[in-house]
Amino acid sequence: AKVTKNGSVHLDMMPRSDLNHLVAAGDKSGRIGFWSVSHDSSTQKNTQVQPHTQYISGLKFCPATGKDLFTCSYDGFCRKLDPSEGSFLEIFDSKAEHEFSAMDVGSCGASANAIFLCDNEGDFLMVDARAKKAAFAPVTLSHRKINTVHVEPSEGNLFCTSSTSAEVAVWDVRKFPSTGSNFSKAKATVATYTHTKSCQGAYFAPDGSHRVLTTCYDNHLNVWDAKKADRNLPSVRISHNTQTGRWVLPFRAIWLPGSDGVVCGTMKRGLNIYEAASGKRAVTCDSEFLTAIPSRFC
Numbered sequence: 001a002k003v004t005k006n007g008s009v010h011l012d013m014m015p016r017s018d019l020n021h022l023v024a025a026g027d028k029s030g031r032i033g034f035w036s037v038s039h040d041s042s043t044q045k046n047t048q049v050q051p052h053t054q055y056i057s058g059l060k061f062c063p064a065t066g067k068d069l070f071t072c073s074y075d076g077f078c079r080k081l082d083p084s085e086g087s088f089l090e091i092f093d094s095k096a097e098h099e100f101s102a103m104d105v106g107s108c109g110a111s112a113n114a115i116f117l118c119d120n121e122g123d124f125l126m127v128d129a130r131a132k133k134a135a136f137a138p139v140t141l142s143h144r145k146i147n148t149v150h151v152e153p154s155e156g157n158l159f160c161t162s163s164t165s166a167e168v169a170v171w172d173v174r175k176f177p178s179t180g181s182n183f184s185k186a187k188a189t190v191a192t193y194t195h196t197k198s199c200q201g202a203y204f205a206p207d208g209s210h211r212v213l214t215t216c217y218d219n220h221l222n223v224w225d226a227k228k229a230d231r232n233l234p235s236v237r238i239s240h241n242t243q244t245g246r247w248v249l250p251f252r253a254i255w256l257p258g259s260d261g262v263v264c265g266t267m268k269r270g271l272n273i274y275e276a277a278s279g280k281r282a283v284t285c286d287s288e289f290l291t292a293i294p295s296r297f298c
Contacts, residue, residue, distance in 0.1 A: 004026070007028055009027060010026040010059040013298050021036070022036055023298070028055050030073055030075065032048065032050070033048045052077060058071060058072040058100065058117075059071050060103060068080055076094035077094070078127060079091055080129070099121075100117050101146055102117070102148050103117050106173075109155045109157045110174050111159070121145070123139065124139055124141045125138050135178065136176060139176065141171070143165055147201065148162045149161050150204055164198045193214065199214055201215040201254075207259035211224065211259070213253055215250075221253045221264060222234035222238070240266075244267065259276065265297075269292065269294070270294075273285070
């Protein structure tokens with residue numbers, strides 16, 4: 001199904017079992033497409049809206065409610081889809097001060113009701129979704145663009161960021177002061193994972209193990225264990241071609257729901273699934289219906 005007019009750059013699936021699978025995808029022009037997936041092709045539905053004017057840089061269904069869809073864009077806005085009204089509500093306006101490059105939604109612990117936003121300059125903001133304002137002044141986490149931000153899903157007290165500066169860092173949200181003026185980067189940092197080249201993705205494992213999966217331009221996927229004493233080396237290192245070139249979206253490997261495997265697209269219009277414990281390739285999937293290189297998953 002063609003869900004968006006232009007290339008899809010972000011996608012997520014509504015986390016509800018009482019409805020047909022609903023996939024949301026954002027594109028490079030600020031559009032969001034919704035695809036109601038069904039085994040019967042005649043009942044599948046597809047619609048598009050345009051809540052933003054520029055590149056969609058983040059898109060996530062709220063894990064707590066299972067229905068609210070949050071989005072952000074290079075246009076400096078963060079919005080939320082109100083299903084009852086059928087419209088997107090403004091959650092935060094950066095007044096053109098930030099080109100948002102990454103977003104995640106907290107659901108528990110210190111991150112409950114919080115929207116995590118990062119921008120192309122390496123700045124970080126945490127927005128209260130209820131009050132519709134920033135919890136503290138922006139703080140700088142990197143001197144280059146932040147590509148992903150992800151909240152640890154089991155406790156909600158940690159989050160990780162990946163950046164073009166080749167660093168992946170784990171942060172404790174409880175160490176961020178309410179004012180932001182006396183922020184200590186050293187106190188807030190839980191772990192730093194240094195890579196040799198730009199990192200395009202960093203995601204916590206869903207099982208609460210605090211393992212972090214990273215995707216790097218050095219042709220490797222890495223699994224880091226924040227609970228291990230030696231944090232200078234990944235616990236698992238997977239060889240995978242990440243050279244997508246200029247015209248293909250950079251790969252971002254993700255975890256399988258059971259946290260026992262990782263998935264990443266390939267330049268051969270397929271995807272590889274690797275065992276998370278050993279890094280061994282378990283299976284390669286392709287299809288005649290897969291007409292483009294799959295860079296992003298949900």
